Amino acid sequence: MRELKILAVVIFFTAVVYWGVEPFAHSQMHPHVAPADFAFKDLGASDKKGDATKGAETFLSAGCTGCHGISSQGMPAPMDNASASATFGVVPPDLSTAGALYDKNFLVALIKNPTKALNVEHKFNETRPHPMIQFFGLGGDLDQEVADIVAYLQSIAPVAPMDDKKVFTDACQRCHDMKYDKIMSTTDKDALKAYMGTIPPDLSMMIRSKGAEYLTTFINNPQKQLAGTSMPRVGLSEKAQNQVITYMEKVGDSKKAERDDLGYKLIGYMALFTLLAYLWKVKIWREVH
Numbered sequence: 001m002r003e004l005k006i007l008a009v010v011i012f013f014t015a016v017v018y019w020g021v022e023p024f025a026h027s028q029m030h031p032h033v034a035p036a037d038f039a040f041k042d043l044g045a046s047d048k049k050g051d052a053t054k055g056a057e058t059f060l061s062a063g064c065t066g067c068h069g070i071s072s073q074g075m076p077a078p079m080d081n082a083s084a085s086a087t088f089g090v091v092p093p094d095l096s097t098a099g100a101l102y103d104k105n106f107l108v109a110l111i112k113n114p115t116k117a118l119n120v121e122h123k124f125n126e127t128r129p130h131p132m133i134q135f136f137g138l139g140g141d142l143d144q145e146v147a148d149i150v151a152y153l154q155s156i157a158p159v160a161p162m163d164d165k166k167v168f169t170d171a172c173q174r175c176h177d178m179k180y181d182k183i184m185s186t187t188d189k190d191a192l193k194a195y196m197g198t199i200p201p202d203l204s205m206m207i208r209s210k211g212a213e214y215l216t217t218f219i220n221n222p223q224k225q226l227a228g229t230s231m232p233r234v235g236l237s238e239k240a241q242n243q244v245i246t247y248m249e250k251v252g253d254s255k256k257a258e259r260d261d262l263g264y265k266l267i268g269y270m271a272l273f274t275l276l277a278y279l280w281k282v283k284i285w286r287e288v289h
Helices: 002-029 052-061 081-088 104-112 142-156 164-172 189-196 206-210 212-220 238-252 256-288
Strands: none
Touching: 052 142, 081 189, 104 142, 164 238, 206 212, 206 238, 212 238
């Protein structure tokens, strides 16, 4: 009976620590933030139905090819990576897959007001304009023209599912390295440091240091987790963001499934060992008494 009382006391204080102290410590180290908003409600919703054919014409007339390439449509980038880095601070993305990667509302807001859509208004303003020029329209209905451009980007986007690595390279490689998979950022490091204020981190082990839950909200809106950061909101759809995180797990935590499986086996072993130890104790004390 005495042993049971001691066991009960141990269980009680363990439970107090696990369900009382540990959650509090976790809340202080990782403050709660709002879930990822893949509808980008703060940017508003577009109710315009775009025309892809008109969008192609508007895309060319607006001068978008002065910064962006669309390699899938035979439109190469207008500058090499070194020249683009020096001009813009970061290499502008090729837009071949933009319609598949990014949310429609985000793309609409990005074209109309890049600083707001990317959530970097604390960094760029009238005295320091964002390198992506705001689209003011061609003289017609601005909202319709933007909707047409987005419809065009969606019409040329890949129909077949993209693999996780391709999503990562198209969405993240302009700034970030993934050295464990021999992927290096396409932007010149010195130009990137001047543009961002620091060199963006290599992401090879980021999944281990931050975890998928943190990354889910961070990629969707970095300001939630790191106020004042220079990293812009990426604007990925939920599917594309999950693919980025899955790829990061494949590279930086390839043993995750094996480790989880081993954890269940270890728990089972400890439970069996505890039962055998208890039965052995009962047998020994029965013989003593």
